[in-house]
Amino acid sequence: IGDAGPINKLVYRLFLPVGYRMADFHYAQERPNLFWKSLYWIGNLAVFRPIKDTFGFSKARISYTTGASLSPDAFRFFRALGISLKQMYGITEAGTAFSHRADDVKFETIGSVLPDVEVRISDEGEILIASGAIFKGYYKNPDATREKLIGKWFHTGDAGYFTDEGQVVFLDRVSDLRELAGGGKYAPSFIEGRLRFSPYIKDAMCIGGKGHHYVTAILIIDFDILGRWAEEHHIPYTTYADLSQKPEIYELTQKEVERVSAALPTFARVRRYSHLHKEFDPDEAELTRTRKLRRTFMEERYRGLIEALYGNSNEIVLEAEVKYRDGRTGVVTTPVKIISLE
Known part of the structure; x- marks a missing residue:
């Protein structure tokens, strides 16, 4: 946008608030009226679709982010473009354990527990995972394996807690x-x-x-x-x-x-x-x-x-x-x- 011409910049400034309004409807699980739908349709043709094409997202249907948490503004921006971005949590030793699903996206969480995965929070606040995807152990390092894999539970070393809605909030490493x-x-x-x-x-x-x-x-x-x-x-x-x-x-x-x-x-x-x-x-x-x-x-x-x-x-x-x-x-x-x- 910084390199765009004055007309494109003006159109962008006019329609981005429309995209944000539609994103707010989406996250609040409210239905927009015909007025907002019509404005967004025009904005999609003039602004959002070309931006998605520039990003390489013109045909994206499923979009996930992992690693560090994104800000609410980042989620709203991608939703304004028509991209429903979701977060997931995975770890090499245990596979993917949590993910946002459908349109149930809470900015502060990493989603809910996936099917066939068991999760509990220890008394120290550590996330423990059990599933068929748990690794067998660290190569030629039985001491490390015994420390992290106790019974069926893999000790992630990550701290978190469940919200009232059953989603998980990732905090930090337990040691921190x-x-x-x-x-x-x-x-x-x-x-x-x-x-x-x-x-x-x-x-x-x-x-x-x-x-x-x-x-x-x-x-x-x-x-x-x-x-x-x-x-x-x-x-x-x-x-x-x-x-x-x-x-x-x-x-x-x-x-x-x-x-x-x-x-x-x-x-x-x-x-x-x-x-x-x-x-x-x-x-x-x-x-x-x-x-x-x-x-x-x-x-x-x-x-x-x-x-x-x-x-x-x-x-x-x-x-x-x-x-x-x-x-x-x-x-x-x-x-x-x-x-x-x-």
Whole structure:
């Protein structure tokens, strides 16, 4: 689209919202009326069919994705094109165990258990699988086989849980779960990934361990998107730090945090959060070069903010060292708000 002419770009901008509306009808299992069907028919001829042809999907009938979870926006985009994308979960030692079927697609899950497959969740939250597709063992490695294959159950090493609808939510590797004071285990990277699906949140770090009774989070806002949003809504700001602490911005992110938390077990929901006054920076050793959080370093660096998240205050003043172009250094102070959720 970026290389398309002005007319094609205009048509794309006009009909993509129609596609999204039809996608929302689909996922809500509602029937669109004749007006929306007619608009989509025109949009399919003018926009969606040519895009599918470009992707090589013009004759696709069944489409699955596996590996890392896709964002809801990705599912909506493909559905807008007329492609019903579904997720599945498989592992070399046990074959495919879960999949979305028919039109029962839940963004946060990897689907329901397939026929002739048995699944249970261990007391540690690990996904255990039994089926006719289970492997016989690791080649010339009986110790590893005994560790992973106990009776008929293959221990995947992956953590997950069943939803009320019987679908499975994949969290993370069991070894990467963190335990709260009450004994509940949660997956920081799972929650952080779901938060990053929001257009308003660029990055996130979840906190909570054996010394904490609930989960908290430090969020990094998306300055480009929220900067444009603020301008459109006539909200003045000067810097990233200033924009990040605007009440209107917190109202937007609070809805996103509540949306993510609603799909989590009660003990794993984010109870308090804050916007950091700056972005996470690999040059300051906060992230690896592949943008993974350096948790131990970060928890020490932002210890004051973390203590405030587990305290009773609604604001903390953070100090940050800055380096000017002429080589001088200084310290700036920024008041940072803390939001509590029910």
